Structures are given as structure tokens and as C-alpha cells.
Amino acid sequence: xxxxxxxxxxxxxxxxxxxxxxxxxxxxxxATLAQDxxxxxxxxxxxxxxxxxxxxxxxxxxxxxxxPDLPNTAEAYSRGEVxxxxxxxxxxxxxxxxxxVLLRDAWPIAExxxxxxxxxxxxxxxxxxxxxxxxxxxPDGQEPTDREPTRPDREIWLRQHTNxxxxxxxxxxxxGLKLRSVLDALGQPRSAEANGGTPDTRxxxxxxxxAFADVIQLAANPENLPESGxxxxxxxxxxxxxxxxxxxxxxxxxxxxxIPATQLRRIACDAGIIPTVLxxxxxxxxxxxxxxxxxxxxxxxxxxxxxxxxxxxxxxxPALTQAHHIxxxxxxxxxxxxxxxxxxxxHHTLIHHTEWKVRIHNGKPDFTPPEYRASIRC
Numbered sequence: 001x002x003x004x005x006x007x008x009x010x011x012x013x014x015x016x017x018x019x020x021x022x023x024x025x026x027x028x029x030x031a032t033l034a035q036d037x038x039x040x041x042x043x044x045x046x047x048x049x050x051x052x053x054x055x056x057x058x059x060x061x062x063x064x065x066x067x068p069d070l071p072n073t074a075e076a077y078s079r080g081e082v083x084x085x086x087x088x089x090x091x092x093x094x095x096x097x098x099x100x101v102l103l104r105d106a107w108p109i110a111e112x113x114x115x116x117x118x119x120x121x122x123x124x125x126x127x128x129x130x131x132x133x134x135x136x137x138x139p140d141g142q143e144p145t146d147r148e149p150t151r152p153d154r155e156i157w158l159r160q161h162t163n164x165x166x167x168x169x170x171x172x173x174x175x176g177l178k179l180r181s182v183l184d185a186l187g188q189p190r191s192a193e194a195n196g197g198t199p200d201t202r203x204x205x206x207x208x209x210x211a212f213a214d215v216i217q218l219a220a221n222p223e224n225l226p227e228s229g230x231x232x233x234x235x236x237x238x239x240x241x242x243x244x245x246x247x248x249x250x251x252x253x254x255x256x257x258x259i260p261a262t263q264l265r266r267i268a269c270d271a272g273i274i275p276t277v278l279x280x281x282x283x284x285x286x287x288x289x290x291x292x293x294x295x296x297x298x299x300x301x302x303x304x305x306x307x308x309x310x311x312x313x314x315x316x317x318p319a320l321t322q323a324h325h326i327x328x329x330x331x332x333x334x335x336x337x338x339x340x341x342x343x344x345x346x347h348h349t350l351i352h353h354t355e356w357k358v359r360i361h362n363g364k365p366d367f368t369p370p371e372y373r374a375s376i377r378c
Contacts, residue, residue, distance in 0.1 A: 187211035
């Protein structure tokens with residue numbers, strides 16, 4: 001069983017290196033590919049993708065092959081000497097070490113020693129060896145700071161890295177308590193029944209991140225925002241007429257950032273997009289208007305019909321969904337009940353970037369999975 005698990009992760013790593021997540025429309029995410037094709041939870045798919053990366057390597061952002069972080073653990077796993085719990089304890093330990101420690105000559109020796117110990121003990125048997133190695137490899141830990149904040153203000157830094165965002169910041173005590181209570185309420189572990197019959201194995205950090213995404217989605221709904229045209233947010237972009245019509249290429253925002261046309265089409269389902277359409281010579285052909293989003297009255301009708309995310313694999317409530325145009329607005333699709341369906345952020349992305357199809361049949365959303373998924377029998 002362990003050898004089979006290791007082979008599965010090895011194949012997932014090879015698919016990632018060969019660019020399969022991009023080719024099949026999963027935005028380069030091996031975890032999203034595994035989640036959809038294997039029909040597993042997002043948390044388990046992310047763990048699989050992370051194990052595959054640290055054990056067998058991955059493809060870098062610029063296309064270079066990245067070496068595995070735990071080659072000795074991978075060999076022991078492939079021989080069946082260690083299990084997934086051993087792997088997770090070792091990779092968690094590696095992730096907590098400073099980057100400069102992993103680059104030193106001592107780390108390969110330490111990782112090899114842990115792989116050997118893991119083959120002789122249970123997962124809990126690694127606790128003491130990891131504690132001793134941590135004391136040797138990083139005896140000082142994180143450098144303490146005595147600097148006190150000069151004033152109790154709130155600051156957040158949000159920075160984009162390709163298709164992801166990094167957020168850092170600090171909150172005052174009262175706001176932090178409020179956020180903590182909200183994340184605790186939205187990030188409760190799911191019961192096995194609500195999680196498709198399997199235990200909720202998300203880490204606390206994963207539950208917090210998912211809860212924070214839910215907070216953003218709740219705030220982005222038009223009903224929860226001040227009067228600003230009834231839209232959750234507005235983006236002004238510049239793009240060519242061909243890109244708008246075909247959904248290829250990229251658009252440029254007012255701050256100079258670029259958005260792939262496929263991503264823009266997904267965002268435009270539930271946001272205010274004002275396109276400035278250019279002709280072949282760069283002349284302005286049209287300054288669009290913001291009429292893509294579902295107004296509150298239409299959204300209430302969609303909520304009554306779909307009762308949340310309409311995808312058959314999902315139970316997200318209406319407040320955590322986005323209104324998707326089945327026939328896209330840029331291609332002439334109307335903002336009407338018969339052309340819209342409520343989807344959570346995950347399934348909204350799948351509809352836009354994979355071969356999943358949706359239509360309205362007899363007044364209800366009807367989904368068709370990709371052929372490669374329909375042919376799989378678990």
C-alpha cells in the first residue's frame with residue numbers, strides 16, 4: 001500500500017513537470033487537477049501535491065525543474081519502509097526551518113537520518129529526533145525583537161506573485177480578536193457526513209485560510225457593500241477587440257498589471273469590469289459600461305433556485321457563491337436567470353478553465369463533467 005501511494009505521488013509529480021495541469025486547464029495547479037480527477041477534498045489534494053513536490057520535485061515558475069527537498073525520504077517511501085504520516089512530519093519540520101538552514105551541507109545528512117529512523121519507528125517516534133535536530137540545525141530559532149510599535153495602527157501589505165497573492169500585516173488587539181472569532185466560526189472542522197464521508201483533515205492554517213476567503217466572498221457580495229453601483233468591486237481594463245471576443249490574450253489594468261483574458265472572463269461574472277476596447281491600430285473603439293453583475297433582485301431569484309453552489313459536488317451556501325454567466329457576457333450572453341448559475345469560487349474556476357459544462361435544463365442547472373473524468377471508475 002505504501003509503495004502504491006509513493007507511485008501515485010511520483011506520477012502526480014511527473015504530470016506537474018510535464019505541464020499537464022496547464023494543458024488541461026487547471027491553471028498550473030497539480031492540487032486542483034488531483035482534486036477534480038480523483039474526486040477528493042481540496043485539503044487532501046493539496047497535501048498530495050505538496051508531498052509530491054517535496055519528495056519527487058516539481059516545475060518552477062519559470063519552467064525550470066526543482067529538485068526534491070526530501071530525496072532520502074522519497075526512497076524509503078518508495079520501498080514501503082515509511083508511510084504518509086512519516087512523510088508529513090518530516091516535511092513539516094523542513095518547512096519550519098529557515099531557508100538558509102536547508103541550503104547548508106548539514107540538512108541532507110539530517111534528512112537521511114530522519115528517513116532511516118522513520119523506517120524503524122511509528123510517526124510519533126520522530127518527535128524526539130526532530131526536536132534534537134531542530135536544536136542542532138537552528139539553535140537560536142527566530143530572532144527576537146524588543147521593538148514596540150510606536151502606535152496601535154493597522155497595516156496590511158498585499159503583493160501579487162503570478163496568479164497568487166501574498167498578504168502580510170498586523171492588527172490592533174480588538175480587531176484581531178474579532179477576526180479570530182470570525183475565523184473560528186467559519187473554519188470549524190467539517191463532519192464526515194458534510195465532507196463526503198471522509199474526515200476533515202485540513203490543518204488549522206488551511207481552515208483559517210479557507211475561512212478568510214469566505215469572509216472576502218461575504219464582503220464582496222453586492223448586498224453587503226455601500227452604494228457604489230451595486231457591484232462588489234470595479235476594475236477598469238484595456239484590451240483588444242479580438243481578445244474580448246475570443247477570450248484569449250491579456251488585458252491591462254489601470255495600474256499597469258496584466259490579467260489573462262480567461263481569468264478576466266471569470267472575474268467579470270461577479271464584478272464590475274469596465275473594458276476600454278482597442279482596435280487593431282490601438283484606437284479606442286468602445287468604453288464599456290458596468291452591466292455584467294447580477295442585481296440584487298436577480299441574485300435573490302438565483303438563490304431561491306440554486307440554494308447555494310449548484311455544482312453537484314458542493315454544498316457551499318449562497319453567501320459564498322458568485323453568479324456565473326453560462327453564455328459569457330463578452331460574447332453577448334444576457335444577465336438573466338436562464339443564463340446564470342451560482343457557483344463557489346472553486347467550481348467557478350473549474351467551469352472557466354476545464355471542460356466542465358453547465359446549462360439550464362427544465363429551469364435547473366445541469367452539469368456535464370469532462371470526458372476524461374467521466375471515463376474514470378474509482
